[in-house]
Amino acid sequence: MTKEAIRRVLRTQADVEKFWTEICHPLGWARHDLWFVIVGADRCPLPLVQDVRDRPPEVEPDLVHNLVDVWRRVREELVPDGTIAVLLCRPGSAAVSADDRAWAGAITAEAAAAGVPLEVIHVASDEAITPLPLDAVA
Numbered sequence: 540m541t542k543e544a545i546r547r548v549l550r551t552q553a554d555v556e557k558f559w560t561e562i563c564h565p566l567g568w569a570r571h572d573l574w575f576v577i578v579g580a581d582r583c584p585l586p587l588v589q590d591v592r593d594r595p596p597e598v599e600p601d602l603v604h605n606l607v608d609v610w611r612r613v614r615e616e617l618v619p620d621g622t623i624a625v626l627l628c629r630p631g632s633a634a635v636s637a638d639d640r641a642w643a644g645a646i647t648a649e650a651a652a653a654g655v656p657l658e659v660i661h662v663a664s665d666e667a668i669t670p671l672p673l674d675a676v677a
Contacts, residue, residue: 580620624658633667
């Protein structure tokens with residue numbers, strides 16, 4: 540992670556998109572991954588991006604549940620006012636797929652049920668980083 544990315548203040552969806560763009564440059568994916576970073580109460584990302592490698596293209600409910608449970612516990616124990624920024628990574632075109640929407644929807648629903656606030660979820664393809672606002676996930 541670059542020093543600029545660590546110091547970046549993530550106030551808006553555009554800030555989160557710029558953060559992911561810095562982290563993921565150049566684009567190109569050989570597999571489906573899920574990246575996340577915890578954003579502190581100061582709106583700065585913690586200096587550690589976590590990677591769930593080789594996530595299945597289709598939603599795996601147990602994986603989503605376990606991931607959100609980890610986020611819930613981290614918030615409770617370490618960063619109570621923090622949020623989670625999520626990036627769904629995959630090979631292919633920038634067009635948002637049904638699988639992208641399904642993953643974002645599952646993560647959003649599980650996080651809401653657990654009381655874990657999320658930043659706007661983004662998708663990283665071989666061509667672009669695309670935000671998935673809530674109305675695009677439903």
